[in-house]
Amino acid sequence: MIGDAVICPYCRTRCSADQLLMSCGPLCASAPPFPAKTLRRNRCPHGRVPLARRVCPACGRAVPREYAEAPGRAIVVVGEREAGKSTWISAAVRQFETGEAALAGLSLHLLGESSRNRYADLRTPTTEPMLMSIRSVSAKPAVLALYELPEDDCPPDIMATAAGVVRVIDPMWLPGVRTLFGLEPRPTRPAPWAHHVPTALTVSKLDLIRDMFTHGSPLRRPGLQDRGHVESDSLDVHHEVEAWLARWGGIDVPRDHRCFALSAADGQRVAEPLLWLLSRLRATRT
Amino acid sequence: MGALAVVGFVVLAPFALVAFVVAFAASTAIGVATAVGSPTRLEPVAHRAGEDPAHRLYLAGPAFQDVWRLSGAAVLATYHRLVALPDEDLPDSMFARMWRRRSIRNLDGPLVLPPAGLAGGYALGFLTVTLLIAFVTALHAVLAGTVVLAVRATACGLRWFEIITLTLRGITTECGTCEQRARPAFTCACGRVHHNLVPGAQGVFRRTCLCGHRLPALLLNGKHSLPASCGRCHSPLPPLAQSVPAVHLPVVGGTTEGRSAFLHAVLSPRQPAPVHRILLGEKNSRRLVHLYDTAGDTFEHAAFLGLAGGVILVVDPFPGPGSTDPKLTLDRVTESLTELRGTAIPLAVVITRTDALPGTGDRSMTIRRWLLDHGRVDLVNTAQNHFTRVHYFVAADDPWAPVHWLLGAFVTR
Numbered sequence: 011m012i013g014d015a016v017i018c019p020y021c022r023t024r025c026s027a028d029q030l031l032m033s034c035g036p037l038c039a040s041a042p043p044f045p046a047k048t049l050r051r052n053r054c055p056h057g058r059v060p061l062a063r064r065v066c067p068a069c070g071r072a073v074p075r076e077y078a079e080a081p082g083r084a085i086v087v088v089g090e091r092e093a094g095k096s097t098w099i100s101a102a103v104r105q106f107e108t109g110e111a112a113l114a115g116l117s118l119h120l121l122g123e124s125s126r127n128r129y130a131d132l133r134t135p136t137t138e139p140m141l142m143s144i145r146s147v148s149a150k151p152a153v154l155a156l157y158e159l160p161e162d163d164c165p166p167d168i169m170a171t172a173a174g175v176v177r178v179i180d181p182m183w184l185p186g187v188r189t190l191f192g193l194e195p196r197p198t199r200p201a202p203w204a205h206h207v208p209t210a211l212t213v214s215k216l217d218l219i220r221d222m223f224t225h226g227s228p229l230r231r232p233g234l235q236d237r238g239h240v241e242s243d244s245l246d247v248h249h250e251v252e253a254w255l256a257r258w259g260g261i262d263v264p265r266d267h268r269c270f271a272l273s274a275a276d277g278q279r280v281a282e283p284l285l286w287l288l289s290r291l292r293a294t295r296t
Numbered sequence: 297m298g299a300l301a302v303v304g305f306v307v308l309a310p311f312a313l314v315a316f317v318v319a320f321a322a323s324t325a326i327g328v329a330t331a332v333g334s335p336t337r338l339e340p341v342a343h344r345a346g347e348d349p350a351h352r353l354y355l356a357g358p359a360f361q362d363v364w365r366l367s368g369a370a371v372l373a374t375y376h377r378l379v380a381l382p383d384e385d386l387p388d389s390m391f392a393r394m395w396r397r398r399s400i401r402n403l404d405g406p407l408v409l410p411p412a413g414l415a416g417g418y419a420l421g422f423l424t425v426t427l428l429i430a431f432v433t434a435l436h437a438v439l440a441g442t443v444v445l446a447v448r449a450t451a452c453g454l455r456w457f458e459i460i461t462l463t464l465r466g467i468t469t470e471c472g473t474c475e476q477r478a479r480p481a482f483t484c485a486c487g488r489v490h491h492n493l494v495p496g497a498q499g500v501f502r503r504t505c506l507c508g509h510r511l512p513a514l515l516l517n518g519k520h521s522l523p524a525s526c527g528r529c530h531s532p533l534p535p536l537a538q539s540v541p542a543v544h545l546p547v548v549g550g551t552t553e554g555r556s557a558f559l560h561a562v563l564s565p566r567q568p569a570p571v572h573r574i575l576l577g578e579k580n581s582r583r584l585v586h587l588y589d590t591a592g593d594t595f596e597h598a599a600f601l602g603l604a605g606g607v608i609l610v611v612d613p614f615p616g617p618g619s620t621d622p623k624l625t626l627d628r629v630t631e632s633l634t635e636l637r638g639t640a641i642p643l644a645v646v647i648t649r650t651d652a653l654p655g656t657g658d659r660s661m662t663i664r665r666w667l668l669d670h671g672r673v674d675l676v677n678t679a680q681n682h683f684t685r686v687h688y689f690v691a692a693d694d695p696w697a698p699v700h701w702l703l704g705a706f707v708t709r
Contacts, residue, residue, distance in 0.1 A: 035597065035599065058474070058528075059474075059475070059602065061596065062596075062632055063635060074631065074634075076634050107673075108671060108673055112677050113673065115677060116677065116681075117674065117681045117682075119630065119631070119682075120627065121631060123594075126624070126627075145678075145681035145682065146681060147680060147681055
């Protein structure tokens with residue numbers, strides 16, 4: 011069954027599943043889209059099979075059925091420019107498709123051509139979401155709309171619909187690390203938005219600072235992503251990174267958060283923030 | 297005058313009574329004869345039912361209507377024969393014939409009594425005959441109603457029998473042109489198209505086309521041998537569409553060459569076509585298999601995916617440059633399937649353009665392992681997370697194996 015309220019991932023219009031429109035197939039003359047509830051025996055008003063896609067009544071863009079039914083949740087990936095957001099998204103998707111996360115039996119499937127085009131071109135900054143469905147055997151799929159936004163320019167309507175936030179932090183911008191490397195300190199600014207949703211504070215580019223950690227540190231271990239989300243390992247990482255972040259300074263820590271550290275370059279612990287968010291949102295079994 | 301009149305009345309009253317009785321007896325007898333003879337003059341009426349070009353079955357309705365028409369005609373004929381008032385245009389009624397005699401019209405006083413007795417006899421005779429007709433009509437109506445009901449109930453029963461039989465046997469009619477389930481239309485030898493050739497008001501077992509040709513209304517008595525076409529787009533349906541369950545299997549993925557090579561191995565002598573129909577199995581396990589040859593670019597308009605009973609995914613393990621990744625094809629297919637009908641169907645993954653893989657034991661597991669070893673965990677996971685059952689094949693082993701697996705073990709080539 012289609013859930014009650016669907017938020018269009020493109021224009022953020024909230025509508026009921028009944029209000030989503032369907033359009034006629036190529037055999038019908040150009041006819042306006044019609045509400046899904048006016049289907050008669052799954053036929054369009056011309057008596058033919060309509061196109062499978064449902065479209066948003068406000069912006070007219072295709073809303074994949076999986077997104078409308080799940081219902082899809084918005085995950086916002088924020089961070090300073092060049093903090094490694096695109097690199098992380100690309101590496102995370104790859105992890106779910108062919109990496110260790112895939113070894114846990116999870117599969118990731120980009121929904122719609124616009125999401126696939128977005129994945130093919132992550133370099134261009136845009137507020138276009140990437141819709142994805144993450145599945146495991148015999149569990150309901152988790153459908154996410156991933157928005158990649160710079161920290162200083164977050165459209166409030168997207169932040170308002172976010173069910174989770176991944177805040178990507180470039181360690182080289184943190185005051186403590188800069189001092190350590192003998193770099194000029196940069197002015198820090200607080201996050202312009204308040205976190206009311208689960209936030210994954212994610213330190214990227216772990217390979218650059220790995221030498222700081224002792225040999226027993228969980229940040230030197232590869233992740234356990236081939237087993238999905240492992241809470242004990244995740245907590246080890248969380249406490250370690252939280253302590254380091256407190257030492258380095260420059261980050262205001264939201265209330266509901268978990269800390270992560272990863273290296274997209276060598277694929278270390280890349281999928282963990284998403285796996286944690288999925289388990290927090292009760293989207294997959296862990 | 298008063299006394300004379302009274303005497304006249306007294307004397308003539310017995311004559312009037314005799315006249316009344318004679319007139320009543322005669323008019324009743326003549327009226328009955330007229331009523332019985334009247335139906336021969338009933339004009340036949342052409343009956344149509346529904347929009348199909350066929351005559352309506354007489355016992356499915358017109359018979360009942362004719363009972364009313366007959367009784368009306370009988371009453372009218374009796375009226376004209378017995379008591380119709382004199383009029384230039386009307387035929388002679390017994391009353392009119394009497395009235396036209398000048399000698400009777402000019403009678404006065406007590407002499408009126410005998411003709412009045414006659415007229416009263418005619419009127420009572422007409423009333424009696426009308427009552428008789430009403431009684432007979434009621435009897436006929438009950439009989440005809442029973443027959444009509446029985447015929448309509450039989451037609452309805454047979455229609456449902458056919459629907460239930462088709463449902464139980466899994467026979468559905470799908471048009472290959474509009475790629476959706478269709479109601480078959482049947483063409484008479486005269487060229488007229490019957491869109492609703494089922495038992496009903498036009499015939500229980502057979503119906504009569506407007507050209508006079510008799511057409512079977514049931515698959516049991518030969519409807520399946522009539523030329524059938526799609527009721528929506530009028531393109532011809534395969535001859536077996538009404539008697540053999542259809543299975544729709546889209547063949548997706550791979551390079552054009554890989555897919556064509558696989559299809560060529562399955563359908564060796566055939567020309568390339570968007571859909572191939574093959575009859576597989578024997579007797580009750582026969583299946584009309586529709587194999588759709590689909591390029592892996594987009595499935596936005598592929599309405600046939602809504603009919604799919606299973607999917608064959610052709611995987612070219614060593615694709616050339618420019619060919620679509622099998623994972624992308626699988627994503628597109630699952631997405632379109634989700635939009636149309638869900639992915640609760642089996643998937644057969646066929647590896648083409650590679651030699652038979654070594655190894656014994658479970659072939660499917662060997663091939664799955666081989667795919668995982670070649671880095672296609674994405675393909676394997678997506679397949680198993682979406683579809684109810686996944687089986688892996690190598691085209692070089694037996695190109696028919698995936699088709700047979702999807703059909704179930706009982707169908708043999």
